[in-house]
Amino acid sequence: xxxxxxxxxxxxxxxxxxxxxxxxxxxxxxxxxxxxxxxxxxxxxxxxxxxxxxxxxxxxxxxxxxxxxxxxxxxxxxxxxxxxxxxxxxxxxxxxxxxxxxxxxxxxxxxxxxxxxxxxxxxxxxxxxx
Amino acid sequence: xxxxxxxxxxxxxxxxxxxxxxxxxxxxxxxxxxxxxxxxxxxxxxxxxxxxxxxxxxxxxxxxxxxxxxxxxxxxxxxxxxxxxxxxxxxxxxxxxxxxxxxxxxxxxxxxxxxxxxxxxxxxxxxxxx
DNA sequence: TCTTGACCTAGAGTAGACTCCAGGTATTAA
DNA sequence: TTAATACCTGGAGTCTACTCTAGGTCAAGA
Numbered sequence: 001x002x003x004x005x006x007x008x009x010x011x012x013x014x015x016x017x018x019x020x021x022x023x024x025x026x027x028x029x030x031x032x033x034x035x036x037x038x039x040x041x042x043x044x045x046x047x048x049x050x051x052x053x054x055x056x057x058x059x060x061x062x063x064x065x066x067x068x069x070x071x072x073x074x075x076x077x078x079x080x081x082x083x084x085x086x087x088x089x090x091x092x093x094x095x096x097x098x099x100x101x102x103x104x105x106x107x108x109x110x111x112x113x114x115x116x117x118x119x120x121x122x123x124x125x126x127x128x129x130x
Numbered sequence: 131x132x133x134x135x136x137x138x139x140x141x142x143x144x145x146x147x148x149x150x151x152x153x154x155x156x157x158x159x160x161x162x163x164x165x166x167x168x169x170x171x172x173x174x175x176x177x178x179x180x181x182x183x184x185x186x187x188x189x190x191x192x193x194x195x196x197x198x199x200x201x202x203x204x205x206x207x208x209x210x211x212x213x214x215x216x217x218x219x220x221x222x223x224x225x226x227x228x229x230x231x232x233x234x235x236x237x238x239x240x241x242x243x244x245x246x247x248x249x250x251x252x253x254x255x256x257x258x259x260x
Numbered sequence: 261t262c263t264t265g266a267c268c269t270a271g272a273g274t275a276g277a278c279t280c281c282a283g284g285t286a287t288t289a290a
Numbered sequence: 291t292t293a294a295t296a297c298c299t300g301g302a303g304t305c306t307a308c309t310c311t312a313g314g315t316c317a318a319g320a
Contacts, residue, residue: 007296017297018279026277037286039297058230063277072241084242091238094231101228104189108221112214137266147267148309156307167316169267193307 003033003041013050020050028053028067060097065090133163133171143180150180158183158197190220 010017020040023029029049032040042050049070056066069090072083140147150170153159159179162170172180179200186196195216202213 005296006298016279019277021298022278037297039286055230055234057277058227059234060227087238087242091235091242094235094238098228098231098235101224101231105221105224105228108189108217108224112217112221135266136268146309149307151268152308164268167267169316 001035001041003043004047006040006042009040009042009047009050012047013054015050015054023050023053023063026063028063028070059094131165131171133173134177136170136172139170139172139177139180142177143184145180145184153180153183153193156193156197158193158200190224191216 004012006017006020009015009020013020015023020029020042024032024040029046032042032046035041052070052073053063053066056069057063061069068086072087072090134142136147136150139145140150143150145153150159150172154162154170159176162172162176165171182200183193183196186199187193191199199213199216
């Protein structure tokens with residue numbers, strides 16, 4: 001039988017079967033193909049979409065935003081100016097978020113370095129206090 | 131009257147009065163002192179705790195984790211290894227998120243470039259799906 | 261004195277993203 | 291043939307971090 005069952009897809013992506021059904025229910029995945037018995041069959045397109053969703057989600061995009069991103073991704077030539085504006089906005093957001101995270105990373109690293117170098121007191125706690 | 135009212139504290143911290151009451155309700159702040167009329171009075175200790183909470187929250191710690199950090203704060207010396215572990219985990223999370231964002235950024239930039247470069251339609255974009 | 265505005269409590273409601281449940285069907289192994 | 295297993299649907303429940311509501315109190319100004 002072509003494609004993967006929901007169980008296999010769950011295992012492969014690390015998402016639960018419930019989550020996969022949920023994504024379909026809210027339209028994040030277009031209706032997944034069914035076998036003659038009515039069970040879902042996930043193809044490579046679906047898996048690619050799921051990987052995209054997971055990456056975007058790890059970047060703090062909401063499912064709603066991911067829906068928009070997915071539209072950009074698959075219908076890019078349908079309404080190009082609009083698509084382009086959205087893409088640019090998302091890109092700007094991604095860059096801003098990168099800058100924030102970069103800042104955060106430095107801060108956490110600084111705290112940890114202080115911690116390794118200090119004799120007494122907890123510099124992480126102290127750092128968060130001041 | 132000693133200390134700040136909830137309104138003044140809200141203004142000073144940028145948190146809403148509701149949020150301040152909420153933090154107290156869930157035990158993130160110990161019971162705040164009351165004046166004879168039963169209104170809250172925030173002292174320097176409370177404000178320090180609130181600053182701590184806000185900083186930690188900006189570092190992507192959940193309120194639950196912040197609760198842990200606050201407990202550890204009283205015995206900072208003894209609990210240093212724990213604090214360090216928590217911080218290290220956060221740092222790892224932040225780094226993973228950065229990597230994902232980087233990936234997403236490239237993908238969006240690629241999409242944008244393809245859109246700029248083509249006359250009508252973006253035939254290569256369908257290739258992104260796979 | 262009356263009114264206004266800040267405050268009080270307990271508890272309900274919200275949004276996002278799941279997660280679980282009940283009751284039913286299909287496929288496979290014994 | 292039967293039992294186990296994986297799957298189906300619609301809908302209810304959960305968690306986080308608030309946010310809002312109702313109904314009441316208190317202190318200060320006109």
